[in-house]
Amino acid sequence: MEKQRIEVVFNGDAIACTNGESLSGLLQQLGYQQGGFATAINSTFVPRSDYDNTQLQQGDTIEVVAPMQGG
Amino acid sequence: MEMTPWHIGGKTLNSRLLIGSALYPSPQVMQESIRASGAGIVTVSLRRQAAGDAAGQTFWQLIRELDLAILPNTAGCHSAKEAITTAQMAREVFQTNWIKLEVIGDEYNLQPDPFELVKAAEALIQDGFEVFPYTTDDLVLAKRLVEAGCRILMPWGSPIGSGKGLMNPYNLKAIRERFPDLQLIVDAGIGKPSDAVQAMELGYDGVLLNSAVALAQQPVKMASAFRSAVEAGRAGYEAGAMPERDFASPSTPVLGTPFWHQAEK
Numbered sequence: 128m129e130k131q132r133i134e135v136v137f138n139g140d141a142i143a144c145t146n147g148e149s150l151s152g153l154l155q156q157l158g159y160q161q162g163g164f165a166t167a168i169n170s171t172f173v174p175r176s177d178y179d180n181t182q183l184q185q186g187d188t189i190e191v192v193a194p195m196q197g198g
Numbered sequence: 199m200e201m202t203p204w205h206i207g208g209k210t211l212n213s214r215l216l217i218g219s220a221l222y223p224s225p226q227v228m229q230e231s232i233r234a235s236g237a238g239i240v241t242v243s244l245r246r247q248a249a250g251d252a253a254g255q256t257f258w259q260l261i262r263e264l265d266l267a268i269l270p271n272t273a274g275c276h277s278a279k280e281a282i283t284t285a286q287m288a289r290e291v292f293q294t295n296w297i298k299l300e301v302i303g304d305e306y307n308l309q310p311d312p313f314e315l316v317k318a319a320e321a322l323i324q325d326g327f328e329v330f331p332y333t334t335d336d337l338v339l340a341k342r343l344v345e346a347g348c349r350i351l352m353p354w355g356s357p358i359g360s361g362k363g364l365m366n367p368y369n370l371k372a373i374r375e376r377f378p379d380l381q382l383i384v385d386a387g388i389g390k391p392s393d394a395v396q397a398m399e400l401g402y403d404g405v406l407l408n409s410a411v412a413l414a415q416q417p418v419k420m421a422s423a424f425r426s427a428v429e430a431g432r433a434g435y436e437a438g439a440m441p442e443r444d445f446a447s448p449s450t451p452v453l454g455t456p457f458w459h460q461a462e463k
Contacts, residue, residue, distance in 0.1 A: 138246045158249035163258065165244070165287035170279060172286035190246065192287055193254030194261070196228070197243025197271045198218030198358070198408030 133185040144183060151178035154191070164193045201429060202436070204238075204403065206381050207296055207328040207350065209267055211238035214398070215428045216269065216383065217421070218408025219261060227417050229260050235411065235421035239267045241298055243274075244288055269330060271298040276311070278318035285322055297322060298352070298385075298406075299331045307357040312339045316346055323347035332385050335369035337376060344377065351377070352385035352406060355397065359409045361389025364396055374401045391420075391427035398431025399439070 131146040137157070144153055150166065150173060166173050167190045173181055183189070204211050217237040222228035232240055242261060247254050261268070270288035275281040278301060285297040301318055303311025310333055319329050323346060331343050335353040343351055353373055356362035364370060365387065374382055384397040385406040394405045405428055414420035 138248065163255050163291065164247055165290045167283050167287060170283055172283050172290075174286075175290060192244040192284075192291070193247035193251075194258035194291060195243045195245040195254055196218075196220035196222075196257060197241050197273055198220045 133183065135183055135186065136188045138189070138191055146183075146185070148183050149179055150181040150183060150189070153183060153189075154178065159191065164191050166191050201432070206239075206403070207330070209238075211267065212236075213238040213425070213428070214404040214432055215394075215424060216241065216385075216404055216406035217411065218406070219257075220408055221412035222417060223412075225257065225260050228412070229264065231411050231417040231421040232264055232266070233421075234418045234425065236425040237266065239269050239406075240264060241269045241271050241406070241408070242292065243271050244284060244291065267296070268292045268294050269296050269298050270294065271332075272300050272318075275301050276303075276314075277301065278314040278321065281314070281318040282321050282325075285318075285327060286325075289327070295326055296328045296330065299329050308359075309357070310334060310354075312336070312342070315339075316342045319343055319348055320346040330383070335366050335373065337369065337372050340373050340377065344380065348380075350381040350383065352383045354386040355384045355393060356387030358386045360387050361410060361413075362387050363389050363393035364400075367396065367400065370397070370402070371400055391423045394424055394427040395431035395434070398428055399435050401435055404428075 132143050133146045134141055134143055169188050201212050204214050213236045215235055215237040216239040217232055217235045218241045219228055270292050272281040272284040275284055281299060281301045289295055299318055301311050301314040302308050315331060319331050322329050329348050330350050330352055331348055332352050333339055340351055356365040381403045383404040383406050384402050388394055388407040388410050397405050411417050411421045
C-alpha cells in the first residue's frame with residue numbers, strides 16, 4: 128500500500144512528505160548535513176538528539192536556522 | 199594601557215567592549231574591525247537556512263577564527279515564546295548558555311516589551327541560561343529582571359541603530375547606583391566614541407555596539423577608536439573624577455604671585 132502523503136511548512140514553504148516521516152529523514156532528504164543548524168517544530172525547539180524519534184504530522188511548521196550576522 | 203581583568207558570565211576578559219557582527223561592508227571588514235576593537239565578546243544571530251546554502255557556515259567560520267566569546271541574540275522575536283525557542287536553538291548551534299535576550303515591543307523604536315522580556319528571562323534562567331537582557335533604562339523594569347534572576351542588565355542608551363548616544367544619563371546613573379553589584383552594559387544607541395566614554399564614566403561595566411563601527415566611513419579605524427574610548431572611560435571611572443564645583447578655583451598656585459595680582463586684593 129502506498130504511504131499517505133502529508134503537507135508540512137518548511138522554512139515558510141509548503142512541501143509534501145510521507146506520513147510518519149522522521150525529522151532526521153526529512154532533513155537528510157533536503158540535503159542538510161550534520162551540525163551547524165538547529166530546528167523547531169510549531170515554535171518549539173527540537174534538540175538534535177530527538178530528530179530520529181520526531182515524526183512529522185500534517186500541517187507541522189518546521190524551522191531550520193543557522194548562524195547569521197547579528198548585533 | 200593596562201586594563202583590570204573583567205569577570206562576566208563566568209568568563210574573565212580584558213576588554214569591556216562587546217561588538218556586533220552585522221552591517222559591515224564586507225566579511226573581511228567585519229573581521230578586521232572586530233579584531234581592531236579588541237572586543238572579547240561578539241554578538242551573532244540565527245536565521246532560516248536553506249539546504250545547501252553555505253552563507254551561514256562561511257560567516258560562522260569567520261567568527262570562529264576570531265576566537266572570542268560568542269553572545270547569540272534573539273533579535274526579531276516579539277514574544278517570550280519565540281525568544282525562548284530561539285535561545286534554545288542558539289544554545290545548540292553556538293554551544294553556549296549565554297543569550298542576549300531581545301523581545302521587541304514596538305517596531306518604530308525597537309523598544310523591548312517589558313512584560314514578555316521578564317517572562318522570557320525567568321524561563322531561560324530556570325533553564326540554565328546566562329541571560330543578557332536588552333532592556334530600556336526603566337529602573338522598575340531593571341528590578342523585575344533582577345528579581346527574575348538576571349545578574350547582567352543591558353539598558354539602552356537610545357534606540358538600536360539610532361546613534362543618538364545616551365538619551366537619559368540620569369536613568370542610567372540611577373540603575374548603576376541602585377544595583378552596584380550587577381554587571382551593567384549600555385547596549386544600543388551608541389554613535390560616537392564619546393558616547394562610550396560617557397557610559398564607562400557613569401560606572402557601567404561595558405558597552406555593546408554594532409552600527410557605530412559597521413556604518414562608520416572607516417569601520418576598522420572607528421573600531422580602534424572605540425577600543426580607546428572604552429579603555430579611557432573605564433580608567434577615568436576607576437581613577438575617580440574630581441568633585442564638580444559651581445565656582446572657579448585656580449589651578450596655578452597663588453603663593454608667591456608677583457605684583458600683577460597684588461592690586462586686586
